[in-house]
Amino acid sequence: MKPVDLVISGGRLVSPDAIASQSIAVDAGKIVGIGTTEQMPPAREQIDANGLYVLPGAIDVHVHFREPGFAHKETWTTATQAAAVGGITTVFDMPNTNPPTSSVEALVQKIAIAERQAIVNFGIYGNIGEHNRDQLKPMVEAGAVSFKLYMGSENPLVPCPPDGAILDAFDVLAGLGIRCTVHAENTPILMWRGERLIRSGRRDAAAHLEQHSDIATIEAVSRTAIFSEWTGCKVHIAHESTRHSLPHIRFAKQRGVDITVETCPQYLFLSTDDGARLGPNFLRVKPPVREPGHKEPLWQALVEGTIDILSTDHAPHLREEKLRDPIWDCAPGFPGVETSMRLMLTEVSRGRLTLPQYVRMACSAPAKAFGLYPRKGTLAEGADADIVLVDMNKREIIKADRLHSIGNATPYEGFEVTGAPVRTIVRGKTVAMNGQPIGEPGWGRNVARVS
Ligand code: DOR
Ligand code: ZN
Numbered sequence: 001m002k003p004v005d006l007v008i009s010g011g012r013l014v015s016p017d018a019i020a021s022q023s024i025a026v027d028a029g030k031i032v033g034i035g036t037t038e039q040m041p042p043a044r045e046q047i048d049a050n051g052l053y054v055l056p057g058a059i060d061v062h063v064h065f066r067e068p069g070f071a072h073k074e075t076w077t078t079a080t081q082a083a084a085v086g087g088i089t090t091v092f093d094m095p096n097t098n099p100p101t102s103s104v105e106a107l108v109q110k111i112a113i114a115e116r117q118a119i120v121n122f123g124i125y126g127n128i129g130e131h132n133r134d135q136l137k138p139m140v141e142a143g144a145v146s147f148k149l150y151m152g153s154e155n156p157l158v159p160c161p162p163d164g165a166i167l168d169a170f171d172v173l174a175g176l177g178i179r180c181t182v183h184a185e186n187t188p189i190l191m192w193r194g195e196r197l198i199r200s201g202r203r204d205a206a207a208h209l210e211q212h213s214d215i216a217t218i219e220a221v222s223r224t225a226i227f228s229e230w231t232g233c234k235v236h237i238a239h240e241s242t243r244h245s246l247p248h249i250r251f252a253k254q255r256g257v258d259i260t261v262e263t264c265p266q267y268l269f270l271s272t273d274d275g276a277r278l279g280p281n282f283l284r285v286k287p288p289v290r291e292p293g294h295k296e297p298l299w300q301a302l303v304e305g306t307i308d309i310l311s312t313d314h315a316p317h318l319r320e321e322k323l324r325d326p327i328w329d330c331a332p333g334f335p336g337v338e339t340s341m342r343l344m345l346t347e348v349s350r351g352r353l354t355l356p357q358y359v360r361m362a363c364s365a366p367a368k369a370f371g372l373y374p375r376k377g378t379l380a381e382g383a384d385a386d387i388v389l390v391d392m393n394k395r396e397i398i399k400a401d402r403l404h405s406i407g408n409a410t411p412y413e414g415f416e417v418t419g420a421p422v423r424t425i426v427r428g429k430t431v432a433m434n435g436q437p438i439g440e441p442g443w444g445r446n447v448a449r450v451s
Pocket of ligand 2: 064313
């Protein structure tokens with residue numbers, strides 16, 4: 001038999017429906033065989049995965065990697081190093097950079113930055129604006145993986161378009177068969193309440209929660225589903241934060257709307273109770289971390305599949321930006337790509353979910369939702385060799401100063417985790433090992449282009 005590049009033997013392979021002891025042969029960046037150790041061809045590199053689980057690399061469809069424009073918070077090098085160490089092999093980057101990714105020109109600029117620096121694969125979101133409908137198809141042709149709609153926005157770089165423009169954009173994306181990711185909050189509610197709260201002198205953390213009341217999300221989730229149903233544009237709800245959305249999501253799915261939904265670790269592991277530990281302003285994120293009663297229903301919805309996908313909304317800021325006062329000046333969001341898998345594996349070890357369920361929400365469901373399956377998101381012959389080896393016995397304590405992001409202000413400081421990615425492989429090449437990134441900047445590919 002002709003030798004291949006790599007054989008990973010002795011591990012337990014995890015798919016959404018099973019765990020099986022099998023070996024994997026990899027050649028030219030692809031999985032070329034799965035079977036018993038005896039069936040494996042000779043290989044130039046051997047990895048002994050005895051005692052480890054072998055998962056498809058995680059696909060995070062919601063990250064903010066900050067370049068161009070905000071390199072003091074994060075660069076594509078540091079962010080993809082953090083992702084690689086965290087077991088994530090593909091990321092989709094959001095368009096709220098400077099310039100925002102609202103034109104072919106801005107998209108081409110961002111792809112060039114990512115191509116130079118990334119050590120994991122990437123997709124780039126185009127932004128849906130009020131005036132860029134003519135750019136949507138050209139952006140797809142230039143390599144955009146999908147589009148982001150800031151339906152809830154206070155950011156002048158990516159303002160919320162009027163509903164008429166949203167419908168027009170959805171018509172275009174329906175024709176292209178592209179799913180649109182939506183930040184589902186109602187902008188007029190955010191603006192009205194924000195101004196009223198500021199005028200009345202509020203500057204405390206609770207005012208942020210009042211501004212971003214559940215109703216702003218519920219309304220926008222429902223409107224997104226209705227616009228999707230009317231136009232035929234597939235949609236994806238970003239960062240679901242409230243249990244009050246769940247009946248509306250279920251109703252949309254029951255009537256056949258092509259809607260997928262994600263949530264993130266901050267809505268599963270944190271609540272307003274964590275304000276005391278972290279300092280109340282530190283918790284600021286949009287949409288907000290809410291009262292404790294939301295976590296359990298969101299977990300249930302994720303495990304049963306009403307919420308399809310686990311993403312991170314990796315949104316790093318400097319610590320001093322997170323500690324600002326009043327609350328309106330505090331930068332919203334947290335880093336997430338390096339800690340997400342560890343947090344979730346800890347819950348696997350506690351019995352809250354199974355490894356196959358984790359693979360479904362973190363690997364196969366995102367690949368299916370965004371048209372990458374079965375090239376990515378699964379361990380199967382012919383798939384890209386994006387693979388993560390997991391040690392379920394590894395115990396660690398999360399510490400901000402050990403994370404690779406520049407904006408490393410994690411809300412999980414001091415969390416004891418059980419289970420960790422110990423080796424991350426992107427297209428057949430190891431890019432991180434035992435907590436250290438070793439990939440070459442430039443190894444990451446744009447997944448919107450078949451490499
Ligand atoms: O909390 C957030 N942070 N929500 C967003 O929508 C944007 C993000 C960021 O870019 O910092
Ligand atoms: Zn985001």
